[in-house]
Amino acid sequence: MRVLVADDQELVRTGFQMILDAQPDIEVVAAVADGVAAVEQARRLRPDVCLLDIRMPRLDGLEATRILAGPGVPDPMRVVIVTTFDLDEYVYGALRGGACGFLLKDSGPTLLIEAVRAAANGDALVSPSVTVRLLEHLARPAAVRGRPPREPLTERELDVVRLIARGRTNQEVAAELFVSLSTVKTHLGSIFAKLGARNRVEIAAWAWESGLIR
Amino acid sequence: MRVLVADDQELVRTGFQMILDAQPDIEVVAAVADGVAAVEQARRLRPDVCLLDIRMPRLDGLEATRILAGPGVPDPMRVVIVTTFDLDEYVYGALRGGACGFLLKDSGPTLLIEAVRAAANGDALVSPSVTVRLLEHLARPAAVRGRPPREPLTERELDVVRLIARGRTNQEVAAELFVSLSTVKTHLGSIFAKLGARNRVEIAAWAWESGLIR
DNA sequence: CCGGCCATCGGCCGAAAGGACGATTCGCTC
């Protein structure tokens, strides 16, 4: 597993290097001190994982991430952001920029290693103290959003709702669920009753609001 | 750090127990085999962290989570879900149920320990392979959200789209915009053409995706 | 002043939606 380390602080850079090189399956192939150098070396050496600090001279880590892994980049690299500062702008900036990891420097060596392994694996590890905030954003919408149905929908009815919300016709829903048109219509009848919806778009709207879609 | 372990499989339970008890700062204070026992012991012993499997007899881990940590619970406990199955319903169910951790059983002991430490700390650790999917949901809204229409919609057409997406019929749209049914249909025709939609639900879906609604 | 674009309106017609019945099968529970 070949890793690039980019951090403007000498001590941090060598610290990371020592931690990682101590692992039998990890090798630090480059250690650079600014964003431009990080992008250059990343392109030249094609490491499995790039470990980028955010605050760096010339080009910051978030910009470098967008260049190496951002949307629209042909052959995106695996980037893990490592930073001291637990700021929401950094977190969202990094993850929207295509980073597959976000680590705070107070995380301890274990997580650093796990983050590198995860990234090399195509997975993503985010610092627990950051994750807990991300989860709030995930959990809150579900709480407020989407009035609960009068009665709970059955699993099958939810299948129908999901397809309806994606714009399928009854025919298509029937085909995709391997049932007849009549069955779909019957399910739809129950759904209308349970949700108090007047037409299929209201069903779709409910699905979007309650987070059933996406 | 006092931990409760709940898993219906004897081997898994003792495995977790051994891994955790090997840590100087972690002590397993209870190991139970079903959800009801988990809730009972958790309430009695008040451990710092509850490690719950999902598939358990009597009461599954997701229900137990909602009971111990769900929204509205007065003094919520720290729950980490541990499961073999990487299913989206599980992930969202757990995290919306108030879990502050989601681990796959193939994660390795390191992450298990880190997850327990994080949870005890009020943070949250999610398995990297799960995180990567959560991040897609986070990143997509900014990037992909709402493919641009072939041609831009006119202001009036957007009025129609907004009402359609809220589930109004053409009649109702006509009434609310003070125009005739024919006019609404004409606008709809243009909208269909510009968005490449096949029916009104696809129009609604586009409206939701592109943030036109809400 | 003429050509485009937009918003407005109308009619016609086939396809889809959806409401109202009834009916069967399965699995679960009492």
Next chain:
DNA sequence: GAGCGAATCGTCCTTTCGGCCGATGGCCGG
């Protein structure tokens, strides 16, 4: 084994949708 909910399928009927015509008036820029 009776009762029940869920899932399945069917028929008949009305309303709505959506496509395809064409038409008028207003406004703006070449």
